[in-house]
Amino acid sequence: MSASPEPTRHSEWLAYTDLPTTHGVFAMHIFRTTLPDPTQGFQEHVALVHGQVEGVAGLPVRVHSECLTGEVFGSLKCDCRDQLDLALSEIVRRGAGIVLYLRQEGRGIGLTNKVRAYHLQSRGHDTVDANRLLGLPDDARSYEMVPEMLAHFKVPSIQLMTNNPDKLAKLTALGVKVDGCLPVITQPNTHSIGYIKTKRQRMGHSLPDHGDKAPLASVGARLSED
Numbered sequence: 061m062s063a064s065p066e067p068t069r070h071s072e073w074l075a076y077t078d079l080p081t082t083h084g085v086f087a088m089h090i091f092r093t094t095l096p097d098p099t100q101g102f103q104e105h106v107a108l109v110h111g112q113v114e115g116v117a118g119l120p121v122r123v124h125s126e127c128l129t130g131e132v133f134g135s136l137k138c139d140c141r142d143q144l145d146l147a148l149s150e151i152v153r154r155g156a157g158i159v160l161y162l163r164q165e166g167r168g169i170g171l172t173n174k175v176r177a178y179h180l181q182s183r184g185h186d187t188v189d190a191n192r193l194l195g196l197p198d199d200a201r202s203y204e205m206v207p208e209m210l211a212h213f214k215v216p217s218i219q220l221m222t223n224n225p226d227k228l229a230k231l232t233a234l235g236v237k238v239d240g241c242l243p244v245i246t247q248p249n250t251h252s253i254g255y256i257k258t259k260r261q262r263m264g265h266s267l268p269d270h271g272d273k274a275p276l277a278s279v280g281a282r283l284s285e286d
């Protein structure tokens with residue numbers, strides 16, 4: 061009788077180092093995809109691990125998608141950087157957890173298409189319609205690398221740090237055991253309020269309704285009014 065074939069691996073572990081950050085010390089692990097993405101080639105996904113995670117059930121885990129504009133350039137158009145900071149600091153506060161930083165720029169459509177979509181948004185289209193006008197899906201992400209990355213760290217189940225029910229559904233369908241969700245709510249600013257409203261109204265994210273006005277306490281709102 062022939063042995064059953066090995067399951068396809070979507071990513072392979074390649075390297076790690078300790079990484080001191082403003083939030084605390086993380087171990088940074090690199091996983092590279094085994095097959096090239098049609099538009100983005102081979103991708104180097106990152107796991108930022110804090111504390112003892114092996115065998116921990118209900119571990120806080122953030123599955124985060126890359127956002128160059130927000131996380132590197134400080135763009136005020138989205139909440140990605142604030143969500144990343146919040147996840148990292150909350151994991152340190154709790155003593156253990158993982159951020160899986162996936163190179164899924166622009167909800168998986170890549171940087172060039174995201175910039176095209178932003179250009180359309182500057183002409184009045186929201187984030188969903190801009191993608192559709194470009195002939196692209198609302199959300200092109202897939203998460204097949206996530207169960208492999210969690211298995212690498214021997215994490216049996218997680219508390220998923222997200223407001224996005226679609227992300228939860230996709231991960232559960234891939235066999236990730238999710239014990240519950242931890243919301244990752246940040247303050248909108250005058251530039252991000254429309255995007256966040258669209259996430260709530262058209263993409264089903266569990267987010268508070270601020271109407272059309274950003275809360276005055278928002279850092280971004282203060283910046284834009286200076």
Ligand SMILES: Nc1nc2c(ncn2[C@@H]2O[C@H](COP(=O)(O)OP(=O)(O)OP(=O)(O)O)[C@@H](O)[C@H]2O)c(=O)[nH]1
Pocket residue numbers: 123124125126127128138139140143164165166167168169174177178181187191221222223224227244255259265
């Ligand atoms: N196509 C496109 N992508 C965007 C836009 N704004 C942010 N992004 C990308 O959206 C991704 C983050 O997705 P979000 O919908 O903000 O959040 P999420 O990860 O689905 O949900 P949470 O887990 O609750 O944060 C990142 O890859 C960003 O680069 C936009 O206007 N258009």
Ligand SMILES: [Zn+2]
Pocket residue numbers: 127129130131138139140141
């Ligand atoms: Zn962003």
